[in-house]
């Protein structure tokens with residue numbers, strides 16, 4: 405039986421549904437620029453940085469933009485995104501996620517966030533989890549976004565747990581790859597549920613309890 409001492413959660417699309425807000429904000433920018441963008445393209449943006457996401461979106465653009473213009477576009481998208489985040493509250497944290505986190509904590513499992521987002525701490529505040537996790541590592545602290553394992557390795561280091569004793573929970577293919585490259589087992593949710601590289605394929609968040617207590621192999 406595998407014994408995990410800690411869990412590192414991705415944020416957007418795992419703890420809360422900010423992945424839907426990322427889509428809406430990118431869609432607004434893409435429409436303004438006249439660039440085709442849909443949910444399938446959006447799935448390629450899960451887990452990767454803001455600037456890398458923009459480069460993927462601009463693959464469908466007929467125009468070539470300077471770095472300065474691209475930074476302005478990324479900033480514009482972030483403003484649209486922040487307008488959506490402002491409306492978030494603890495009501496945006498599902499009972500399933502909150503109850504599961506509480507149970508995991510109660511049974512002594514260390515809990516961390518490993519997110520590529522520079523807005524992660526703000527989102528955690530909005531949904532009432534500002535001081536909840538044992539460690540939070542976000543896009544402001546890393547040099548390389550997922551699929552590089554940097555964010556998860558730093559989170560595990562802050563928890564004081566080796567990667568082989570930590571489980572990573574992800575909704576992004578890039579995040580599952582980052583976990584595996586860092587020596588972690590991964591649980592895939594949502595878009596990443598079907599990933600062949602995930603050890604566990606979750607339909608519901610509370611399945612994590614059985615994994616941690618050893619009731620599920």
Ligand code: BG6
Pocket residue numbers: 415416426449450451452453454457482519520521522523524543576
């Ligand atoms: C990740 C999202 O969590 O954060 C990506 O899955 C996003 O889609 C990335 O691009 C960066 O987010 P932000 O908030 O710094 O623009």
Ligand code: MG
Pocket residue numbers: 414415416417418423450451574575576
């Ligand atoms: Mg995600």
